[in-house]
Amino acid sequence: MYPWLESASHQLTALIAEQQLGHALLLKGVSGLGKGELAHYLAKALLCQHEKVVSNTSNGVPCGHCHACQLVAVNTHSDLHFLSGKSSRIGVDAIRHLTQVLGESARLGGGKVAVLEQADNMTEAAANALLKTLEEPPGQSTLILTTAHAERLLATIRSRCQQWLLPVPEPSLALSWLADQGVDTTVTALNLNQGSPLATRDYVMAGTDKRRHQLLKQFTQLLQQPTTLASVQEGLLENKVHLLWLQLLLQDALQLSLGLTQAPLQLADNRALSQQLSQRGSALLQQALTRLFELQRTLQPSSGRPVNSALQLGDWLNQWLAH
Ligand SMILES: [Zn+2]
The missing domain is CATH 1.20.272.10 (Zinc Finger, Delta Prime; domain 3)
Known part of the structure; x- marks a missing residue:
């Protein structure tokens, strides 16, 4: 986990352990913070089978070695679904299909998780379909939405989600992480990328x-x-x-x-x-x-x-x- 996401991931996995995480989570923050990686990690935590065995010792952190964790690691867990608005818009058919599979019973007996990356890149029809799903979440499912432009989401979608704003890291933390990655850069370059370490890395690497x-x-x-x-x-x-x-x-x-x-x-x-x-x-x-x-x-x-x-x-x- 990226160092600047550690605090948020601790708090969120603690909520999972206490079963206090809502059925819909919205991760907000500027692009290049690693929201997708955090969503993936939380999906793993939600699907991990280990905590069910030793629930009294669980802190919500995924064990990393159970069958479910291994399947999530290679993106082949049949109860984990991804939609991404990264390269193209998320359409209504994709949302309808997602709602349908979330309504089916879980293949591995646990819950079901759907991750919607860059959820703001949904068509209007898709957003309305998702709203219905959020009003009546099918079965034991959790939806994790990520966005760098929360204002572009319907207010009614936002209000139905547990919202987490991921902060931009302190420049010193971002710069020391970048240095560890072999990226020699300046505060100016970081500022030009809204303080985002991942965006700064790509910006420097691309010349x-x-x-x-x-x-x-x-x-x-x-x-x-x-x-x-x-x-x-x-x-x-x-x-x-x-x-x-x-x-x-x-x-x-x-x-x-x-x-x-x-x-x-x-x-x-x-x-x-x-x-x-x-x-x-x-x-x-x-x-x-x-x-x-x-x-x-x-x-x-x-x-x-x-x-x-x-x-x-x-x-x-x-x-x-x-x-
Ligand atoms: Zn596990």
């Missing part, structure tokens, strides 16, 4: 953090090397988040140009760059930021009209260079 340093450096040097304009433009359009990096860098530069040198920077590990950009003066930086916000707004898919993002960003960059 995205390296790309941030490279792209922002290239942008900062643009005034001296205007020939790299096309490459900077292309780089900034690669991903929505690249414009966010630019925004944070310019905000840091503005802060420094206003003489607020003691306040922490959002991109602390790009201080040399924001320092350099701060030389352009607060008026110009403020203006560039206002136009950048406007640009970000128009590039949002919800703005309703098709936009030529390359053209718009090109304009922005040319104005940046013109002053």
